[in-house]
Amino acid sequence: MDRARRVLSRALTTLVVTAALAGCSNPSADTAPQEAGWLAPGSDIATALSTQPPSCLASTGDPLVRQGELLFNSPFLLGGQAAKAGVSCASCHENGRANPDFFFAGLSGEPGTADTTHGFFGPARDDGVFNPVLIPDLASSAGHQLVDRDDGAALSDFLERQIVEEFEGERPGPDIIAALSAYLKALDARACEDEPPASPETWRGPLSMAVDAVLAAEDSSGETQAAYRRAARHFLRRIHDRFPHARDAGLREALVEASQLIAAGEPLEALEQMEALRPALAAAEHRSLYNPKTLQARYGQG
Ligand code: HEC
Numbered sequence: 001m002d003r004a005r006r007v008l009s010r011a012l013t014t015l016v017v018t019a020a021l022a023g024c025s026n027p028s029a030d031t032a033p034q035e036a037g038w039l040a041p042g043s044d045i046a047t048a049l050s051t052q053p054p055s056c057l058a059s060t061g062d063p064l065v066r067q068g069e070l071l072f073n074s075p076f077l078l079g080g081q082a083a084k085a086g087v088s089c090a091s092c093h094e095n096g097r098a099n100p101d102f103f104f105a106g107l108s109g110e111p112g113t114a115d116t117t118h119g120f121f122g123p124a125r126d127d128g129v130f131n132p133v134l135i136p137d138l139a140s141s142a143g144h145q146l147v148d149r150d151d152g153a154a155l156s157d158f159l160e161r162q163i164v165e166e167f168e169g170e171r172p173g174p175d176i177i178a179a180l181s182a183y184l185k186a187l188d189a190r191a192c193e194d195e196p197p198a199s200p201e202t203w204r205g206p207l208s209m210a211v212d213a214v215l216a217a218e219d220s221s222g223e224t225q226a227a228y229r230r231a232a233r234h235f236l237r238r239i240h241d242r243f244p245h246a247r248d249a250g251l252r253e254a255l256v257e258a259s260q261l262i263a264a265g266e267p268l269e270a271l272e273q274m275e276a277l278r279p280a281l282a283a284a285e286h287r288s289l290y291n292p293k294t295l296q297a298r299y300g301q302g
Contacts (some may be wrong), residue, residue: 006196008152029253031241033289034086036299040103047293048101054192055095056139063216067228068183070213071176072096079166082121086234096187098137107164108132122168139187149185156181175224202290203239203281210235210258211274214267233259236274239281242289251280 039045048097059065073090082088092099092114100112107121109132116133119126136145147158154178163169172180213232217225240255246257253279261270289295 017171031244033238033241035091037085038087038104039101040108042116043101043103043111045101045299046292049295049299050201050290050292052205053095053097053198055187056097056189056192057186058188059186062182062186064179064182066185066212067216068179068181068186069096070209070216070231071180071227072183073106073209074213074227074234076227076230076234077172077176077180078121078167078169079163079164080122082167083169085227086239087121088234092135093138096138096183098135102135116166122164122166124165124168137189138184139189139192141189144218145271149181152181155184159184170223172227173223175220176227203285203288206235206238207278207281210239211271214262214270214274217262218267229262232262232270236262243281243284243287244289245284245287247287248284251277251284254280 027203033049036045036049039048055069059064059068071077072093073088075086075088075091078088087104090096092102102108102114103111104114107118109115109130112130113134115131117127117129117131119128144236148154150167159177159180160172210232213228213235217228219233220228236255236259240252243251243255254273258270258273258277261267261273285291287294289298
């Protein structure tokens with residue numbers, strides 16, 4: 001980038017950040033986790049929002065698998081209504097597994113089911129019939145695998161059609177499909193046999209996803225770079241929405257600022273900002289909507 005463009009981009013960043021901060025000037029911002037919006041009425045929302053199933057990844061450490069995981073967790077891989085609502089692949093398949101509490105009004109029958117041939121997310125697969133089915137655990141091969149994961153061409157075709165036809169997303173490029181395929185292939189129930197069925201959900205997960213998505217964006221170009229940047233900003237938003245306390249207005253503003261730095265193509269500054277936030281996030285965790293007691297006070301049991 002030449003100097004003039006850099007100066008312009010910095011000026012724009014300042015403008016955007018100032019505007020974003022102005023929007024945050026009301027310290028009692030009433031944020032709420034988007035994922036609370038698709039949990040079954042009567043389910044134990046506090047437990048659902050504070051725990052997660054083990055991810056059962058057979059090859060942790062492979063950067064391509066991690067990149068696939070980031071995209072799998074990003075609503076912006078999908079288009080239209082899903083992206084607007086904040087729904088990602090992982091909303092239904094939490095950590096690549098199932099989600100027994102998933103309930104999206106109009107799309108779900110029993111909790112944990114979804115009608116994947118419904119016109120809500122995209123018209124292409126609308127069969128005009130309300131026929132929700134159980135969301136499968138993608139790490140388990142127990143009888144419901146719809147696609148052979150070892151057949152690369154079939155898997156790519158399945159994923160591409162799913163994103164474009166089922167969820168009205170933009171046609172994903174080969175890098176995006178390669179990462180998603182690697183992630184799906186690495187899911188294996190045998191990899192987590194010895195782990196407890198649920199572990200705590202904290203801000204550390206989305207923060208490390210945001211950091212890795214910024215790094216993945218740096219290694220990519222074009223639409224893939226944009227996809228990782230949007231994913232990173234989504235992960236920061238997820239943290240932001242879990243800290244609604246009036247005392248955490250500054251924390252929320254700093255998260256917005258990090259997000260704007262990513263959007264403005266300032267990865268180093270964004271990474272520094274995210275790193276610097278760790279102590280403040282840890283200090284405020286007890287009053288955040290990651291804390292089971294705070295969640296309990298807000299959502300109660302059932
Ligand atoms: C609204 C909830 C929902 C979302 C969002 C969703 N799925 Fe699914 N998924 C389902 C349901 C329900 C089925 C079972 C469909 C069937 O049996 O016909 C399924 C089936 C699958 C299968 C086939 C099962 C298998 O193990 O072979 C794969 C793979 C899959 N989903 C991956 C994804 C990916 C990748 C995304 C994001 C691009 C995604 N899903 C988004 C609900 C969802």
